[in-house]
Amino acid sequence: MQSPLRFLAFGDSSTAGFCNYGLSNHPYAINLFSSVNIPIIIDQKGIPGECVVPSMVKRLETLLFDEYSPHYDWIIILDGTNDLGYRKSAEKIFNEGLKLMYDMILERKNQNTKLSVMTVIENGYYTPEHIHDKQRQILNEMIRNYVKNYQDQNRICLIDLDKYISYHSMKDINQRKAIWDDLIHLTAAGYDLMTNIIFQDIYNKINQQS
Structure with a gap:
């Protein structure tokens, strides 16, 4: 009998599936x-x-290095939205946060845990042309480059959500209402869309390695 693969879905409200103004949750996981x-x-x-920065870094470190922590075959990380909302720079978010977490996972000896990272989707407040959205775009390029340049491509997977889930370029208003709950969070249907995107990329990676 095949042993189950163990996944950790780690992040903020987008991982928790925050919707309906917090009255319900529909996690992609x-x-x-x-x-x-x-x-x-x-x-x-x-x-x-x-x-x-710094909360999530510390939480992941506590979780991974606790003696009772399970072994994870895959860890999926999606975060950065709240830091951007507080006007932290892409460099700070990446170098003092995301990169530390990525390295923490990939450099653990004898674990061979695979890492799946996601880009940050846009929100309804700022168009891609707005100055306040530029840091999100820079952050996403830093995430993409980390994955592209990592030496062992068997252990890392990029899920480029930013290329698949849009707000401002979505001309069909009914479709936008169907997947966007507010200007930041998705509806249950939106999180299901996220599920499909994440699943396909990770499943393809698993099949490549089989």
Whole structure:
């Protein structure tokens, strides 16, 4: 019998599936591998409102290095939105936050945990042309470059959500209402869309390695 793959879904409100103004949650992780017959265990660790720097870095370190922490085959990281909202620079978010977490996972000896990272999607407040959105775009390029330049491509996977989930370029208003709950968070249908994107990229990676 095949041993289950264990996943950690780690991040902020987008990982928690925050919707309906916090009255409900619909995490992408709940249906991540429901369409295929692969035994998995998923630990969902999303905290709404949390920033990468420094809170999330410390939380991940505590989780990974606790003696009772399980071994994770895959860790999925999605965060940065709250830091950007507080006007932190892309360089600070990446160098003092995301990169530290990525390295923390990939440099653990004898673990061979695979890392899946996601870019940050746009929000309804600022168009891609707005000066306040530029840091998000820079951050996403830093995330893409980290994955592209990592030496062992078997251990890392980029899920470029920014290329698949849009707000301002979505001309169909009904479609926008269907997947966007407010100017930052998605609806349950929006998180299901996210689930499909994440699943396909990770499933393709698993099949490549089989």
